Amino acid sequence: MERLISVCLWLILALHLVLRVTGNAEGDALHALKNNLADPNNVLRSWDPTLDNPCRWFNVTCNNENSVTRVEVGNANLSGKLVPDLGLLTNLQYLALVGNNISGVIPEELGNLTNLVCLNLSINALTGHIPTTLGKLTKLRFLRLNNNSLTGQIPMALTTIVTLQVLDLSNNRLEGNIPINGSFSVLTPISFANNLLNFPPSTPAPTPLLPVSPTAPTSSGWSRFCSYHHC
Amino acid sequence: MIMVLHSRVFVLLVSVMVLLLLGCTLSFATKDDIECLKSIKASFEDSFGYLNSSWNFNNDTEGFICRFTGIDCWHPDENRVLNIRLSDMGLKGVFPRDIIKCKSMTGLDLSSNKLYGKIPSDIAKLIPYVTSLDLSSNNFSGEIPKNLANCSFLNILNLDHNKLTGPIPPELTLLSRMKTFTVAYNLLTGPIPVFRTAYSVDSFTNNPALCGKPLDQCRVTTKGTKTGVIAGAAVGGVTFAAIGTAIVLFFYYRKVSVMRKKDDDPDGNKWTKSLNGAKGIKAS
Numbered sequence: 001m002e003r004l005i006s007v008c009l010w011l012i013l014a015l016h017l018v019l020r021v022t023g024n025a026e027g028d029a030l031h032a033l034k035n036n037l038a039d040p041n042n043v044l045r046s047w048d049p050t051l052d053n054p055c056r057w058f059n060v061t062c063n064n065e066n067s068v069t070r071v072e073v074g075n076a077n078l079s080g081k082l083v084p085d086l087g088l089l090t091n092l093q094y095l096a097l098v099g100n101n102i103s104g105v106i107p108e109e110l111g112n113l114t115n116l117v118c119l120n121l122s123i124n125a126l127t128g129h130i131p132t133t134l135g136k137l138t139k140l141r142f143l144r145l146n147n148n149s150l151t152g153q154i155p156m157a158l159t160t161i162v163t164l165q166v167l168d169l170s171n172n173r174l175e176g177n178i179p180i181n182g183s184f185s186v187l188t189p190i191s192f193a194n195n196l197l198n199f200p201p202s203t204p205a206p207t208p209l210l211p212v213s214p215t216a217p218t219s220s221g222w223s224r225f226c227s228y229h230h231c
Numbered sequence: 232m233i234m235v236l237h238s239r240v241f242v243l244l245v246s247v248m249v250l251l252l253l254g255c256t257l258s259f260a261t262k263d264d265i266e267c268l269k270s271i272k273a274s275f276e277d278s279f280g281y282l283n284s285s286w287n288f289n290n291d292t293e294g295f296i297c298r299f300t301g302i303d304c305w306h307p308d309e310n311r312v313l314n315i316r317l318s319d320m321g322l323k324g325v326f327p328r329d330i331i332k333c334k335s336m337t338g339l340d341l342s343s344n345k346l347y348g349k350i351p352s353d354i355a356k357l358i359p360y361v362t363s364l365d366l367s368s369n370n371f372s373g374e375i376p377k378n379l380a381n382c383s384f385l386n387i388l389n390l391d392h393n394k395l396t397g398p399i400p401p402e403l404t405l406l407s408r409m410k411t412f413t414v415a416y417n418l419l420t421g422p423i424p425v426f427r428t429a430y431s432v433d434s435f436t437n438n439p440a441l442c443g444k445p446l447d448q449c450r451v452t453t454k455g456t457k458t459g460v461i462a463g464a465a466v467g468g469v470t471f472a473a474i475g476t477a478i479v480l481f482f483y484y485r486k487v488s489v490m491r492k493k494d495d496d497p498d499g500n501k502w503t504k505s506l507n508g509a510k511g512i513k514a515s
Contacts, residue, residue: 122306144306166305166313168305168306180408185386185408185410186337186362186363186384186386186408187362188337188360188362188384189360190305190335190337190360230307231307
């Protein structure tokens with residue numbers, strides 16, 4: 001009988017520990033980000049990893065299931081680098097870290113955030129290439145990477161994101177050609193200004209008739225602008 | 232020492248001035264965007280008062296125009312217009328030329344208003360980066376400007392339900408990104424140019440004098456018939472003349488050859504006669 005009780009207690013303890021670990025994976029991911037950033041203004045002081053989940057942290061929003069949907073920390077004097085752990089926030093819809101001094105590369109793990117609607121890392125000090133994996137963000141509407149020091153080419157994979165409404169890659173050091181197919185058909189030189197890119201000739205060269213592409217955006221783009229939220 | 236200080240201050244002042252000037256030109260001139268919207272507001276008769284209430288230029292915090300009805304900005308805290316959407320707002324006036332100051336604008340929807348006058352003939356100068364242009368359901372008159380062909384980023388062009396006259400400029404077929412094109416319910420005339428994309432009948436319907444695919448074939452006009460008759464008559468006349476000449480020549484040469492044969496015989500008789508004559512003299 002005593003054996004049975006002790007076994008039960010151990011089981012409860014083990015289960016509790018396991019639950020605590022899995023329940024906090026998203027909090028851990030954000031905490032890893034906090035550890036990788038310098039935060040002189042202590043903007044992230046509410047990011048306490050001992051809590052069950054990060055849903056009560058400032059600048060963090062969760063859904064009804066306590067899963068993180070928004071992380072928005074703008075103009076907070078943060079520096080340091082982003083972390084691959086961010087890719088674990090699978091329900092994330094808005095990631096906005098505008099106007100800080102964040103350096104390093106854009107982790108390719110961000111391509112795992114398939115629910116992402118807004119990615120705004122503009123006005124920072126990011127370097128390296130735009131990861132091709134961002135092409136997996138099939139619900140992305142706003143991609144703002146302007147005003148960084150990004151280099152390399154614009155990944156063709158981005159042209160497959162049919163939901164793309166606003167793309168701003170201006171003020172970087174990107175090079176190569178500007179794609180004009182797929183979702184990039186509605187983009188103009190404004191999205192690519194102040195880079196080292198090759199602009200297509202002003203009078204478009206005659207191209208063979210393009211078949212109706214399933215990846216082309218649908219014609220009426222207006223309706224999607226209704227939820228043009230801060231991004 | 233004081234001299235050195237003065238010159239240093241001077242240099243500092245000049246540098247600050249230069250930097251300020253540079254700053255003004257390098258930025259996307261967001262002040263222009265404010266002027267753009269001010270002019271648009273001033274140029275329209277705002278009969279429902281929507282613009283009057285929402286477009287308030289007194290509060291000028293960062294990105295204040297981004298909160299205006301119908302305005303989408305590139306970035307929420309920067310006065311740089313991305314789209315202007317003023318559909319069905321009871322607006323009356325002509326196409327606002329000052330829209331040229333909204334230098335970063337890519338979307339313009341002025342549909343279902345009471346706008347009139349011509350679509351500017353230099354429209355590509357006013358809205359060079361437009362990707363979606365909807366002027367449908369207004370009272371625009373005059374012709375479709377061929378300069379629209381220079382709006383090379385156009386994906387959507389809606390001009391339907393207006394009073395536009397003249398032809399569809401064939402130059403519009405150069406718009407390589409155009410996916411939607413509607414000019415239905417206007418007063419357009421002439422043949423529909425051959426576009427890269429085959430637009431449906433719905434794009435062109437209700438233009439009584441518009442013809443060609445996907446509408447009915449263009450019929451030859453009366454002017455064309457006259458030319459045809461003249462041409463046909465000329466060809467027929469020449470052919471007839473040629474045949475006639477051939478017949479005449481045929482008969483002529485036939486006659487000539489018959490006459491030639493008769494000439495041959497008299498020569499032969501004369502010889503015989505002369506021989507007989509000679510013989511006769513010898514005999515006596």
